Amino acid sequence: MATGAALSSFSVNIRTNPPVKISGFDFSSSTTTQLSPYKSYSPHFAFCSRGSSRIVSKSIVKASIDGVDSLGISSLDADIPTPIVLIDQDTDPSATIVQLSFGDRLGALIDTMKALKDLGLDVVKGTVTTEGTVTQTKFFITLLSSGRKVEDPDLLEKIRLTIINNLLKYHPESSSRLAMGEAFGIQAPVKKVDADIPTHIHIKDDGPKRSLLCIETEDRPGLLLEIVKIMADVNITVESAEIDTEGLVAKDKFHVSYRGAALNETLSQVLMNCLRYYFRKSETGEDSY
Numbered sequence: 001m002a003t004g005a006a007l008s009s010f011s012v013n014i015r016t017n018p019p020v021k022i023s024g025f026d027f028s029s030s031t032t033t034q035l036s037p038y039k040s041y042s043p044h045f046a047f048c049s050r051g052s053s054r055i056v057s058k059s060i061v062k063a064s065i066d067g068v069d070s071l072g073i074s075s076l077d078a079d080i081p082t083p084i085v086l087i088d089q090d091t092d093p094s095a096t097i098v099q100l101s102f103g104d105r106l107g108a109l110i111d112t113m114k115a116l117k118d119l120g121l122d123v124v125k126g127t128v129t130t131e132g133t134v135t136q137t138k139f140f141i142t143l144l145s146s147g148r149k150v151e152d153p154d155l156l157e158k159i160r161l162t163i164i165n166n167l168l169k170y171h172p173e174s175s176s177r178l179a180m181g182e183a184f185g186i187q188a189p190v191k192k193v194d195a196d197i198p199t200h201i202h203i204k205d206d207g208p209k210r211s212l213l214c215i216e217t218e219d220r221p222g223l224l225l226e227i228v229k230i231m232a233d234v235n236i237t238v239e240s241a242e243i244d245t246e247g248l249v250a251k252d253k254f255h256v257s258y259r260g261a262a263l264n265e266t267l268s269q270v271l272m273n274c275l276r277y278y279f280r281k282s283e284t285g286e287d288s289y
Helices: 110-118 153-170 172-177 223-233 265-284
Strands: 010-014 020-022 025-027 031-035 049-051 054-056 084-088 096-101 121-131 134-143 200-205 211-218 237-246 249-257
Touching: 084 153, 096 153, 110 121, 110 134, 110 153, 153 172, 153 223, 153 237, 200 265, 211 265, 223 237, 223 249, 223 265
Parallel strands: 010 121
Antiparallel strands: 010 031, 020 025, 084 096, 084 237, 096 134, 121 134, 200 211, 211 249, 237 249
């Protein structure tokens, strides 16, 4: 997959053993390279890791900034990794962290960074970490207008869907592992999410002033917005969240409170009933809550 925004600097951290030399860059263990926005870098490279005496790399997908000549997929690939898109609102107080992994198949992600900028976002820092056969890319993003982290649930959902759409575009083989591959990919998932993925909802105390809401369910467009809307309807405040899209499954965590305190047993039950009602209607194809 590819993606790109104009960056003041982009810090690429590669941890490999032994060091790997890629496209003229010699990445040693725990090294950091600053990429200048005033120099020209080809997006046609992919990070891979070296194990023993051979490079573990099943395919390389090329992608350009303008989307031309975007595909180059080996037909010999049988094992498709699970795509993971994680939006982390907790770790960094001043930036929203977006983490993306798709086995060892991710390239420079120039087009994804550009798509994030088109949403009015600035990628202030990025890291790429290779461990074994898995490459994880993290973007630290803020609002271009204010330099602050993203708080709007609507924009967080747009970020998630933008990244998944780019994944489907530049890695079409991922459609068989993503819920949205059913409608937008070249190959629908083999499993039907409404039949194979049950919904789990848990609420527990996370200190005296907030509770932790954990939801695991089938992924779908607009899921985050619906969950936040349901909580707003019962006057529950979302303080922070971690939105994890793992293939066909959404695994979301919300730190929530009610009038500055953790949810009591009655309010927790009300919230769980509302959420179950929404998920049940979604599974049966009725109008959303």
